[in-house]
Amino acid sequence: MIEVQGVKKRFSTPHGVVEVLRGIDLTIKTGERVAILGSSGAGKTTLMHILGALDRPNEGSVQFEGEDIFALRGGALDEFRNQRVGFVFQFHQLLPEFNALENVMMPALVARRSRKEATDCAQELLEEVGLGHRLLHKPGELSGGEQQRVAIARALVRMPRLLLADEPTGNLDSGTTAEIYRLLERLHQERGLTMVVVTHSLPLAQRMDRMIHMDDGLLVPV
Numbered sequence: 623m624i625e626v627q628g629v630k631k632r633f634s635t636p637h638g639v640v641e642v643l644r645g646i647d648l649t650i651k652t653g654e655r656v657a658i659l660g661s662s663g664a665g666k667t668t669l670m671h672i673l674g675a676l677d678r679p680n681e682g683s684v685q686f687e688g689e690d691i692f693a694l695r696g697g698a699l700d701e702f703r704n705q706r707v708g709f710v711f712q713f714h715q716l717l718p719e720f721n722a723l724e725n726v727m728m729p730a731l732v733a734r735r736s737r738k739e740a741t742d743c744a745q746e747l748l749e750e751v752g753l754g755h756r757l758l759h760k761p762g763e764l765s766g767g768e769q770q771r772v773a774i775a776r777a778l779v780r781m782p783r784l785l786l787a788d789e790p791t792g793n794l795d796s797g798t799t800a801e802i803y804r805l806l807e808r809l810h811q812e813r814g815l816t817m818v819v820v821t822h823s824l825p826l827a828q829r830m831d832r833m834i835h836m837d838d839g840l841l842v843p844v
């Protein structure tokens with residue numbers, strides 16, 4: 623279970639302080655799939671970054687399975703992020719000079735898994751996302767949907783409990799988008815992952831267990 627309580631986030635800019643999250647309370651059950659909808663600038667990405675411990679709130683707390691993550695000290699917060707959370711972004715951020723297999727292996731190698739273990743795990747995941755025949759292709763040699771499937775495989779290589787996807791299909795056509803969502807649904811069923819997905823697409827959001835709307839830094843009733 624994830625419990626977000628009283629989370630506020632502001633950024634200081636040369637033009638003054640911007641209040642981006644103005645008091646977020648949210649509970650997400652383990653294994654639940656939540657879609658976050660909302661207009662541009664509502665604070666969705668900022669909330670995702672805080673859920674994944676990529677950024678800290680100014681006020682409030684986030685508990686992950688009973689642990690207050692922002693109370694973690696030293697390397698423990700990095701460890702939490704690296705081991706428990708997988709990220710998929712709209713622009714997948716694959717490394718262009720490495721092939722699909724190497725891109726997926728990378729987080730496992732960084733986590734000091736052996737080369738053999740990382741290769742086997744990456745290959746298995748790429749097969750699971752339907753790219754067993756594209757292991758040695760570089761991102762530039764793959765379609766947009768294939769690149770996003772590599773990014774999903776990479777997000778899963780450290781066996782996270784939580785998958786955060788920020789507009790994962792934002793730059794894909796509708797057929798490819800539906801395919802990515804089917805893949806996310808299958809991964810959810812097979813792995814019991816908790817998923818939080820930011821999307822602008824209502825039909826896609828409706829396929830999740832729950833929809834949440836954000837407006838101007840607050841959650842608003844649907």
Ligand SMILES: Nc1ncnc2c1ncn2[C@@H]1O[C@H](COP(=O)(O)OP(=O)(O)OP(=O)(O)O)[C@@H](O)[C@H]1O
Pocket residue numbers: 633634635640642660661662663664665666667668669
């Ligand atoms: N590092 C930052 N410094 C200053 N302002 C920021 C920073 N990051 C985000 N903001 C501001 O916070 C607001 C919310 O941004 P955020 O990216 O969370 O919105 P969003 O709901 O994800 O929008 P979109 O749908 O367009 O991606 C925006 O007005 C943005 O300009």
